[in-house]
Amino acid sequence: MIDADSRTTFANCKMGEILGRQPDEMLGMHLFEFMDEDGRKIAEDNLERRRQGISEQHEFKFQRKDGAFVWALLGTNPIHDDNGAYCGALAMVTDITERKRTEAALAHYATELEQSNQDLEQFAYVASHDLQEPLRMVASYVQLLARQYQGKLDAEADQYIGYAVDGAKRMQRLIQDLLTLSRISTRPQTMRNIDCETVLAEALKNLQIVIEDSGASLTHAPLPVVYADQGQLVQLFQNLIGNALKFHGDTPPQVHIEAELEPGDGAVEPPHWLFRISDNGIGIDPQYFDRIFEIFQRLHNRDEYSGTGIGLAICRRIVERHGGHIGVISTPGHGATFFFTLPVNVTNALNDCDSDRRG
Amino acid sequence: MHSTTVILIVEDNPGDVNLLRRALSGVRSVSLFVVNDGAAAIEFLRHEGEYGGAPRPNLLLLDLSLPKMDGHQVLAVVKGDPSLKSIPVVILSGSNAPNDISRAYALNANCYIAKPIDLDDYDRVIKAFEQFWLQIAQLPGSETE
Numbered sequence: 001m002i003d004a005d006s007r008t009t010f011a012n013c014k015m016g017e018i019l020g021r022q023p024d025e026m027l028g029m030h031l032f033e034f035m036d037e038d039g040r041k042i043a044e045d046n047l048e049r050r051r052q053g054i055s056e057q058h059e060f061k062f063q064r065k066d067g068a069f070v071w072a073l074l075g076t077n078p079i080h081d082d083n084g085a086y087c088g089a090l091a092m093v094t095d096i097t098e099r100k101r102t103e104a105a106l107a108h109y110a111t112e113l114e115q116s117n118q119d120l121e122q123f124a125y126v127a128s129h130d131l132q133e134p135l136r137m138v139a140s141y142v143q144l145l146a147r148q149y150q151g152k153l154d155a156e157a158d159q160y161i162g163y164a165v166d167g168a169k170r171m172q173r174l175i176q177d178l179l180t181l182s183r184i185s186t187r188p189q190t191m192r193n194i195d196c197e198t199v200l201a202e203a204l205k206n207l208q209i210v211i212e213d214s215g216a217s218l219t220h221a222p223l224p225v226v227y228a229d230q231g232q233l234v235q236l237f238q239n240l241i242g243n244a245l246k247f248h249g250d251t252p253p254q255v256h257i258e259a260e261l262e263p264g265d266g267a268v269e270p271p272h273w274l275f276r277i278s279d280n281g282i283g284i285d286p287q288y289f290d291r292i293f294e295i296f297q298r299l300h301n302r303d304e305y306s307g308t309g310i311g312l313a314i315c316r317r318i319v320e321r322h323g324g325h326i327g328v329i330s331t332p333g334h335g336a337t338f339f340f341t342l343p344v345n346v347t348n349a350l351n352d353c354d355s356d357r358r359g
Numbered sequence: 360m361h362s363t364t365v366i367l368i369v370e371d372n373p374g375d376v377n378l379l380r381r382a383l384s385g386v387r388s389v390s391l392f393v394v395n396d397g398a399a400a401i402e403f404l405r406h407e408g409e410y411g412g413a414p415r416p417n418l419l420l421l422d423l424s425l426p427k428m429d430g431h432q433v434l435a436v437v438k439g440d441p442s443l444k445s446i447p448v449v450i451l452s453g454s455n456a457p458n459d460i461s462r463a464y465a466l467n468a469n470c471y472i473a474k475p476i477d478l479d480d481y482d483r484v485i486k487a488f489e490q491f492w493l494q495i496a497q498l499p500g501s502e503t504e
Binding site: 130132133135136137139140141143144147168169172179183187 | 372374375378424453454456457474476477478479481
């Protein structure tokens with residue numbers, strides 16, 4: 001409680017606790033004595049409005065007796081005497097230091113995140129321009145060596161050249177995949193309504209050679225229209241189907257793609273499309289179900305199955321950027337089913353239909 | 360019919376120049392000129408300085424990452440100059456970044472080729488380039504228009 005001159009006339013224990021003082025030592029102290037320069041300025045303005053009878057809440061930084069600052073929510077209600085003259089105010093102080101600390105931490109993380117996104121973009125740029133150039137030189141000239149000197153040196157030399165060519169090519173695949181992964185995070189998505197039948201057709205076109213070579217049979221149920229980034233969705237289908245084709249056993253791969261509408265639980269989970277890509281391949285041990293979506297995690301020797309260990313990390317990032325999640329179920333030796341969800345975006349879907357009609 | 364086609368290669372990496380010369384070595388009636396940076400490319404095209412007697416190229420093979428003036432800048436100057444803009448510019452770059460590609464076309468590049476990393480692919484691509492640009496396509500003449 002303060003009087004008309006903003007001097008403390010009453011303070012409770014809680015107030016004392018917040019400001020690090022005994023309640024009775026605060027008596028007579030001016031409200032400004034608990035504030036820093038900025039706080040005083042705001043408080044002065046407020047005083048004027050309080051005299052006019054306005055009740056308000058403000059966030060203030062108060063200084064404790066030990067010099068430390070605490071953030072508090074200060075609510076002031078003016079008190080007037082019978083003649084209507086301002087004679088002080090009842091001030092309610094709530095400690096919000098913790099909330100302020102969280103807010104500051106969040107702002108800090110946001111800045112950090114933005115910085116790391118910029119770093120990632122910078123990496124993508126460096127990788128596409130500067131890393132590939134020298135690598136291409138190494139790869140090209142080692143191949144040139146191989147071409148011109150194969151059989152003219154000894155067998156060991158031929159083998160060394162082979163290792164070098166192989167290493168350079170693997171490095172280039174790694175750079176390409178890392179680039180794809182970083183672009184998914186840094187490039188803005190172009191979201192619109194897309195027919196998954198078209199997406200599938202494009203993914204299969206890109207996989208045409210692998211499909212023919214493996215003698216695979218592919219089937220699919222009718223696929224829905226979803227609200228997504230087309231390029232990323234093609235990449236997602238292509239990676240998952242590509243995996244299904246790659247990790248096959250002795251028999252030619254059989255891959256089935258389907259989607260169904262899941263109603264959601266009406267609370268936490270909204271309605272979404274659940275896509276499944278099932279194969280008859282070698283399957284995955286359940287202990288690796290999570291690990292395979294992490295970058296550079298491979299379960300197989302390069303001689304058995306080639307790859308950079310980035311493909312499924314790309315899939316996960318695409319699905320998560322679309323607000324869905326991805327997973328796998330499998331019994332080793334009996335194929336695997338990769339599934340992912342995409343939200344049903346009703347509002348956007350409708351807007352898009354409208355603009356399509358107008359356009 | 361078989362007049363010599365003049366190609367100006369703008370490429371700072373000697374390894375790349377050598378790969379190009381190799382891949383184009385069997386092609387007749389082609390005369391290759393090489394400059395190593397973007398500023399030199401502009402001087403060559405404008406017959407300035409040491410390039411006073413340089414011929415006008417029928418085609419420009421332009422790398423993007425270049426010292427002094429990068430490929431995009433060279434492209435902007437060439438396509439912004441009424442006396443040079445009719446020269447077809449084929450970008451031959453190590454980058455396949457979507458940004459680089461769209462920027463090049465926005466600056467009126469006539470074709471964008473990303474250098475393949477595999478030597479067999481590289482030779483195939485340069486062969487296809489040669490077949491299209493030197494055998495199929497009709498190029499503007501060497502005279503200043």
